[in-house]
Amino acid sequence: MTTAPATPKAPRGPSLPATVTPALLERLVARVSASPDAARVTTTAPYTGAPLADLPVSTPADVEAAFARARTAQRQWAATPVAERKKILLRYHDLVLARQDEALDLMQAENGKTRRDAFLEILDIGIVSRYYARTAATYLRPKRRRGAIPLLTHTTELRHPKGVVTVISPWNYPLSMAAGDTIAALMAGNAVVQKPDTQTGLTALWSMDLMYEAGLPRDVWQMVIGRGSSIGAALMDNADYMMFTGSTATGRQIAADAGKRLIGASLELGGKNPMIVLADADIDKAAAGAVAACFPSAGQLCVSVERLYVAESVRDKFVAAFVARTKKLRIGAGYDFGYDVGSLTTPAQLDTVTTHIADATAKGATILAGGRARPDLGPLFHEPTILTDVTPDMTLYDHETFGPVVSIHPFRDEEEAISLANAGSYGLNASAWSRNGARGRAVAARVHAGTVNVNEAFAAAWGSVDAPMGGMGDSGLGRRHGADGILKCTEAQTVAHQRIQGFTPPAGLHPEKWATLLTRSLKLLKAAGLR
Structure with a gap:
């Protein structure tokens, strides 16, 4: 009697690290904006193929509810002085560095990357959070602009938050992509409703949880879980601005949908x-x-x-x-x-x-x-x-x-x-x-x-x-980082106060003579080297 050869066993792989406790998972899962009786989806650990997390799935109605809460919270958040937002973001910076082992373990468990690659995401978020905490006030403050008529036109550029920003983040860099764009949107005074990729939802939820620990007011940042085919339309229909990182094909569709709604979109897409x-x-x-x-x-x-x-x-x-x-x-x-x-x-x-x-x-x-x-x-x-x-x-x-x-x-x-x-x-x-x-x-x-x-x-x-x-070409639209990264999350408003005399002729002066006078003025301004 011959015995069939044994089927080779799959490698066992490392067990989850001690930081990834049932209590941590329960706390993070509870942060998902979904109904108590929501359907569930199970993610698996790439290292082993074993089940990792059981996440609730948000419905379009859950997305609508998240936006409603976000809009209420955003009004108060927009009224919060930038200096107070800065304090929250700097506390978040410190928490990310202090609790990095939790984030590293979660990123590796969900994504399968090495620890050295995961640590680069810690560095990234540390740098980005410090940068926008320290520069947002400069980018957002009212700015005097040259008026139409020198000395007579007082012109100011103001920056207002868009409102509620949708952030759709991918699985490949689950901390950098989840938190990086969100940081700029929050510092600009927006609320955020985010859909991370389900596979790496825990890392995104960890980042949001830490921001709340740092002092972010309730409902300013919310997280929904689900497939784009199910909740993508609700995210688009309620957004005041879209930020997406992912494939070029999906980016094209988001750009088209944003165009129909006449809202802005920032898209980082594929590359070769x-x-x-x-x-x-x-x-x-x-x-x-x-x-x-x-x-x-x-x-x-x-x-x-x-x-x-x-x-x-x-x-x-x-x-x-x-x-x-x-x-x-x-x-x-x-x-x-x-x-x-x-x-x-x-x-x-x-x-x-x-x-x-x-x-x-x-x-x-x-x-x-x-x-x-x-x-x-x-x-x-x-x-x-x-x-x-x-x-x-x-x-x-x-x-x-x-x-x-x-x-x-x-x-x-x-x-x-x-x-x-x-x-x-x-x-x-x-x-x-x-x-x-x-x-x-x-x-x-x-x-x-x-x-x-x-x-x-x-x-x-x-x-x-x-x-x-x-990116350029098929690699996307818009930019993250720098002035572009935060100003794209704002609406520019020009307030121009005209004093004494404007472009209409003063009383008693014939329009033709007034036109001649203005023409001479333009020539003099050019000769003087003025803009």
């Missing part, structure tokens, strides 16, 4: 980001930079690099260094800083990665590193993968993979490199490497992307929160 390695680049630094550019959060990062363009004269040296570094990356699951690459987040992402690689290799692409799923490590792990000989007929040539996959292409000269980098419809982020900083910046200025980093992957531009960040 290029990195250019010029002939004079420091190859070792460029290879290390490529690893940092291509494989953070298992490649599930909007600004990560999927296309590498390398000067022919240094191609072989660069490829050898890059491949060697990639093969040394430690892949695995752990709630510590011991791994370089973690898990993909959803089965759909793993399917996309494996399908793109299979299509490319079937059509002639060569795998230089990686290329395999790693079920021995966990259900959704995949090796960092480097491809060459990638051609336009392959899906991953110009379609976003959003995984740990990059293709390498040679170029002859700088003009070809820029042309290749600018090919395609996206324009989110890019990277250029050269020992000559001026040359690198000159190349960067010619790349069609909202942010371009010189001798860095993406963190330099992303972390420069005083400067705008966003």
